[in-house]
Amino acid sequence: MLGTVNLPNLSIKAFAIAAGEAHTLLLAGDGRVYSWGRGILGRLGRGSQHDDHLPLQVRFGSEEYNVRIVAIAAGAYHSLALAEDFPSKKDSDGDYSVVPCLLNKFLDLHPPVSSSTSTAPEAEDKASLKIVAVKAGGMMSLCIDNLGALWMWGNCPGQSHEGDVSFISNFTPTPVWDFHGHTVVQVACGNEHVVALVTAGESYTGVDDLVCYSWGNNSHGQLGLGDKENRPRPEVVKTFDLESPWVIYEVACGAFHTAFLTRKKRPNTLESTCWTFGLGDNGQLGHGTTQSTLLPEPVKELPQNVLLVSVDCGLFHTCVVSSDGYVWSWGMEKGLGLCPDDSNDGTHSGDALSPLLISCNPYQPQFPEPVQVACGAAHTVIVAQEGYKLWSWGRGRSGVLGNGKTTDSYTPTIVLWPPLMQDFKQDEFHSSHNTKETERVTETDDRLSSALNEMKLLQTKLSTMERYASILHGSIFGEPFDEQDIPASLQNSGAFNISKEWENILEAADRTKLSKLEILYRNMLAVVKDKLMKRRIKEIINDCLPSSQVEN
Template structure:
């Protein structure tokens, strides 16, 4: 369902989402003012809240600098989510990690962390492009991380010189060992293979890595080459075989001579998805999605459940669409166009992302080809896929949608049930809004001081009750939206959208059902009238049948003697 309203561009950056990341059963979002929020399953401390409790709504993550003033607090510019851990990048280049740490994916040798932990080793290490001559190091640019990524049990970072770092459960990089293996690295290690080149983007699955690297020393546009390495048991490296790779190797389909350049990359557990455009200018919009690897659940989108060893385009996606975002869950894939169209394929019909109109059962089955959700999402920003849920940022960052499996509150809508149609995430978080009101800091106002403790306690109680009431209302609204969509779909054969709301109801709040019914019949075409006639004929027949059965039961009761009369 398309949103009814859009926040203007001048809206508060605190409420604008600029990035989203999804783990196995948790989600992270980054706001325009540099704050990080999380929700979903709390096991292993992946939410960074200080406990392992689940969160059904987005909650803010507090970092070490939370006690500082707002002007001095750490501001974040990047987020990433592995299966059970999370990573955040601050604007000063520092990296923070929390959650599961059995393989060292947090960057230190210790237990799991329930709160964000500063990865200090980046401050001490050199970088892959540095020289061994100490006299030259003083002229080199200080190391600073520019982007972070995570997947499975590993974490990755790209520094300001284009160097790639990895830690956690990573492919063994030593050339001395002939067999492929994964090792637990509790400190970031550089990938030296790209020395003299610039790593621009990277993604990783359970045990494989795909990187976009410049052909020359610096990225000039149109010169990116796709590399892959790691586990290749299902062809997820796109190299034409199933042999594992210890070192990065060029994916020939997207080498320097290819007509296509990759601009987005995503990895599922054992499959890979890429977005490309033509290197040479063209009069037509040519944006394509390519997939390869494991296809057992239809996650490749090629119409079958067979895996493939080389990249192939997803042919069922329409031509002349510019795809702005792609992501992979464990066994599903989703893409979004600049026009707000969402396609999904793979396990359980893309986990309910784009259910067909006739689906009413509890087991939707897998979707080997892309399924388009019925309505468009205004101004899409990014899509993120978890193990079995998907999150979409739309309305230029001011609205969140989620769908899929809802256990542990992973959908952020206050429920723990599965949702096979997009539902709105509670955003912005009500608790944050109320905290601003309580402290008096909204719109630049100074904090209210010298409050009576009893008055503050009473205010906290009122705010808490108001928060719970708003959550309940939001839950009811989500239920009503879903009910209206199902009912509308049953009658008209298409999802309920904003334009379907009668004009009289939009303008005045008063709904004259008899008049609206007459107007609808007057404006309906023949096909819609035939559909309505069929629907109401079947419904009327069902009512008559039920009335007849009830009347027969009443006649039988009237004719039978009362119990205990002996007759």
């Protein structure tokens, strides 16, 4: 008799993630899409502009259609999803949409050149345009079709009548004709610049034959062309032309800087290199300075002999992940991407000019089986454990970290994934044909409803306690409360020795912190003495005078 095979539950496996200015998208293995974070302008796609602090599913089309999504992308304030198929057209009006709307223009488009001359319906259908990849950044959107052509719409760079670059809102997807006869393999975009990997010949034969092009705004050297002149049309980045010993296998763009992952052609090892260029004011290039760079330069302080598998850029920070689970970040506010805060004068302040190692937790530096990293404007999300677990850190406003909170996190925090609904349904995954399936589903729904109510109550209590702890910690130490501030004795054993921990705090404090503590407690002691004195005087008066006179 054949044994049963336990198939992976694709509904709880993260296949890809994308991060916008303050929202995050997740594509699950079963083709469902989830979103969380800031909801204004409808970027979460759930019919409102409310923020969501936890991953919630995005619905595509009517309930009777099972739309499967195969790719996602996030711009600063908008989201894209590529469906495997869709049953019908849907119209969309207005400046923006709070629910996913079908891009009707693509249904009417055809490849620039069709080999078919037949007018038969079958031939016309075969020649219709198929999209295979989507990308977004800033306020522009891009996609690649099945013939390798690149299409753009939104606030895209183009050529003005004077020959200079102009940025005009384009409501219709437009092909980039400069690559006609070649295949675009990969593309990335920042606020106003685009980088693409394009085949040297007509078809794609491997990364060794790719050429790197860039165009758009170049005010900070983010095109990597050696100057600050804008480019209205694609131009080859000569550092990575066909003569280069390096080949690019991943590209990423921040607002005003660019990052590449490369390996040597025909390598003998798996060693790879991260290159960055463009704006460097906050250390987002990782070169050890705040200087901007006009040509690609390697990030030299990353460890040698590592295989980098993913890179992404935020507004002013950059993050890379190695195949063995190590994560490095650099840029604004210790590589977190957070904006400077006068109250944040502790260990998390100051820009990271060189790569800093981001540990999974205090006891484990590596993230298990990493898949992908994505950077928003000021937050970072990593998919690990082969897609079954996510961590996030950075700015937490609007719930963009997906942990149910709206506070900043200076260390990785676990995203509440899979959603509770999916977590409960795991028990039913391998018993869909059970005769008591209906009863089980009803029982699961009851358990889910009860658990959701309990979770909301616990979240309210937790939020209250966190606010209290943060206010107390901030009033004493002058900086926000962080998870690493929890005393070691409480972390390890659950017991709290306040006298011992107080001694440890005093020993670890520098002169500035000790001075702050001295001033704080001196003021507190003066207030207490003053209050005691007033009460003692009142007691003496009560003892010496008749009660009637005291009352009067």
